[in-house]
Amino acid sequence: MAASPLLSLVRKDLVMEWRQKHTLFGVLLYVGSTVFVIYMMNGQPVDKVWNALFWLTQLFVAVNAVAKSFLQESVSRFRYYYSIVKPQTFMLAKMIYSLVLQTFMTLVSLILFWIMLGDPITQNGLFACVALLGGVSLALVFTFISAIAARANQNTGMMAIIGFPLVTPVLMILGNLALKAIAPVYQPGWWTLAGVLALFDGLVVVLSVILFPFLWKE
Template structure:
C-alpha cells in the first residue's frame, strides 16, 4: 500500500510536468543569475547562505502543492481508500526524495556556474539528507493544514515559516562546518543530534496529528 502511494505521487508529478519544469527553471535561473552578479567571487558564508535560501524556496514550492490538489472528490476518494498514517508517510517520503534530488541538482549547478566551496563533502551530503527529511515532514503537514482550511500556497508558506526556522538555523550551522572543511573529529555532533531530534519530532507530530486532520 505504501509503495503504491509513493508510486502514485511520482506518476502524477511526471504526468503534470509544469511544476517540475518550473522548479528546474527557477533553480538553474537563480543560480545562473547569482553567478553573473557575483562573478564567482562568493565568500564561504555567502555561498552557504545563498545555497540554503534557494533550497528552502524550492522545497516550499514542491511541498506547497502536496495537499492543495487533494480536495473535493479526490480528497474523498483518498479518505475512503487509504489509511491516514500511510498517506502522510507516503507524502513525506515522496517530498523527501524529491527535495533530496533537487538539493543535489542545486549543488551541481553551484559547482558548474559558481564554484564548489564544500571541503567536507560527506558531512555536507549528510546535512542535505537530514535537511530534506526535516523539511519534508514540516512542509507536508503545513500543506495539509492549509488545504483543510481552504487556504492557498501563501497560507502554507506563512504557517511553515516559524516552524522551519529552527531547522534551517541548525542546518546552516552544520553546513558551514562542511564548507569550512572541518574533519569529522571537529564536527559539532551536538548540532547533528539537535537536527536528528528535530526531524524525529516533526515526523512524529505529522504521524500523530494527521489522522485527526484527515477526518475533518
C-alpha cells in the same frame, strides 16, 4: 500487505509528477535560473555567502516543489482516499513522495552550485550529506504544513504563518552544520546540532501521524 497501500500511493504521486512535467521542469528552471543570476550578479562568492545562498535556494525549492503535495489534491479526491486508506498511511506516503522529490532537487541544486558558483567546500562528502539531511528536514516540515493548509480550506496563507517559526530554526541549524564542511577549523557542537535536527525531524513525523487523522475527518 500493510506496505502495499503506502507504496501504491507513493507511486501514484510520482507518476502524477512525471505526467505533469511542466511543474517539475518549472522548478528545475527556477533552480537553474537562480544559480545563473547569482553567478551573473556576484560571480563566485566566498564560502559563507555560498553557504547562505545555497540554503536560501533550498528553502524556495521546497516551497515550490514540496509544499504543493497536499494543496494539489481536490476535496472529492480526499473523500475517495478517506474510503480506501488509513490517514497515517496517506500522510506517510506524502512524506516519502516529498522526500524523493526534495532529495532530487537538492542534488541538482548542489551540482549547479558546484559548477557555476565554485567549490569553496573543504569536505564535499560531508556537505553533500548535510545537504541531503537538509532536504529531508525541509520536505518533512513543508509536507506537514501543506497538510494543515490543505485541510484549512486550501488556505495558502496558513503555510506562511506556520512555516516561518518552523523553518527558521531548521535553516539556522543546517547553516551551522554545513560550516564544518566549509571551514578549515574545527566547529564545536556539530554532533549536538545534528542530534537536535534529527529529533526535530522525528517530532514532525510523530506529530503528523498523530494529528493528521483529526484533520482527515474534517
